[in-house]
Amino acid sequence: MAKTKEDRIKTVYGGGGHVVILGAGASIASTFRNPEPNGKRLPSMDNFIELVGLTDIVESLPEKLRAKNFEQLYSNLHNDNPESDEILEIESRVYEYFKDMKLPKDEATIYDYLVLSLRPRDLIATFNWDPFLFQAFNRNHHIADMPYLAFLHGSVAIGYSKEDKRCGPVGMQMRRDGGLFEPTKLLYPVSQKNYNDDEFIKTEWDRVKGWLHEDTTKRVTVFGYGAPDTDVEAVSLMNTAWGTADKRNMEQFEIIDIRPEEEGIKRWNNFIHSHHYDYTNNYFGSSLATNPRRTFESYHQHNLPLTIDEAFSESNPVPADLKTLQELWDWHKPLVDAENEWKETIKKDSK
Numbered sequence: 001m002a003k004t005k006e007d008r009i010k011t012v013y014g015g016g017g018h019v020v021i022l023g024a025g026a027s028i029a030s031t032f033r034n035p036e037p038n039g040k041r042l043p044s045m046d047n048f049i050e051l052v053g054l055t056d057i058v059e060s061l062p063e064k065l066r067a068k069n070f071e072q073l074y075s076n077l078h079n080d081n082p083e084s085d086e087i088l089e090i091e092s093r094v095y096e097y098f099k100d101m102k103l104p105k106d107e108a109t110i111y112d113y114l115v116l117s118l119r120p121r122d123l124i125a126t127f128n129w130d131p132f133l134f135q136a137f138n139r140n141h142h143i144a145d146m147p148y149l150a151f152l153h154g155s156v157a158i159g160y161s162k163e164d165k166r167c168g169p170v171g172m173q174m175r176r177d178g179g180l181f182e183p184t185k186l187l188y189p190v191s192q193k194n195y196n197d198d199e200f201i202k203t204e205w206d207r208v209k210g211w212l213h214e215d216t217t218k219r220v221t222v223f224g225y226g227a228p229d230t231d232v233e234a235v236s237l238m239n240t241a242w243g244t245a246d247k248r249n250m251e252q253f254e255i256i257d258i259r260p261e262e263e264g265i266k267r268w269n270n271f272i273h274s275h276h277y278d279y280t281n282n283y284f285g286s287s288l289a290t291n292p293r294r295t296f297e298s299y300h301q302h303n304l305p306l307t308i309d310e311a312f313s314e315s316n317p318v319p320a321d322l323k324t325l326q327e328l329w330d331w332h333k334p335l336v337d338a339e340n341e342w343k344e345t346i347k348k349d350s351k
Contacts (some may be wrong), residue, residue: 017298025224111136131157154184
């Protein structure tokens with residue numbers, strides 16, 4: 001007899017691992033669903049200059065330094081004079097634009113769904129500067145054990161204390177006599193993204209490389225990140241950590257992207273073994289939403305079933321129409337309760 005949704009909820013495995021990599025498309029999707037309360041829009045690199053309010057700076061520049069793509073613009077300026085007034089003003093405006101962004105109060109956003117879909121064996125690594133991931137983590141962590149986080153390009157919400165070699169909420173201190181969590185660097189020239197030059201960024205990249213390298217990581221989901229040509233070093237670092245596709249022949253690679261499948265897959269060919277991938281244009285079509293907090297269990301039962309029944313286990317998709325955080329928490333409670341029961345059983349068996 002095939003296993004039901006109730007079986008999916010109650011089935012909890014140790015081990016496993018799921019890495020989720022977020023690009024700008026994830027934050028854009030979140031604000032489409034739940035608009036930012038201050039009316040701020042999430043920019044892409046192609047409309048960044050207009051949305052963030054940098055047009056006056058661009059128009060004052062010599063023609064040779066101008067560019068429509070923000071990353072290329074910043075690279076041109078940095079190569080010309082990394083200490084110019086224009087560079088400093090752009091860095092200030094970018095930080096100010098993102099730092100006051102907020103998730104809508106009490107609303108269940110895609111970021112809330114996301115952090116609750118994973119467990120401490122999992123990692124969410126983001127390229128985004130906005131504070132949404134950190135805010136979602138903070139307002140949901142009392143409900144369930146949370147995944148680990150990594151901020152690969154820094155974040156306006158995260159600071160770093162060189163004294164303590166730790167990160168935390170920007171502007172705060174780790175302890176009364178500890179170092180201040182100072183703002184992290186956000187902008188890098190396209191041609192010189194040497195992540196090893198910045199202590200905080202290197203630490204974040206070491207975390208995601210370690211997670212990708214681990215044999216226990218069986219799922220990778222890329223959400224709204226297209227591996228742009230301007231981020232060659234980032235893709236190279238991930239590729240080296242993941243290894244060749246033929247050596248990851250049992251792992252499942254997943255892409256959430258609004259682009260046509262053929263175009264999206266082309267960007268990630270080096271990571272995908274044969275047909276071992278899933279493609280969806282919507283978060284709620286992903287493994288994160290189809291089997292939240294049980295993505296490894298669903299992977300294992302589908303790919304390495306112990307019985308025929310396991311191979312046809314029913315999924316437990318989270319409803320896409322939950323409006324409030326309370327509704328989201330209530331829906332996840334049976335999953336969390338089952339995890340707590342599993343942990344108690346492990347403790348008893350270890351005595």
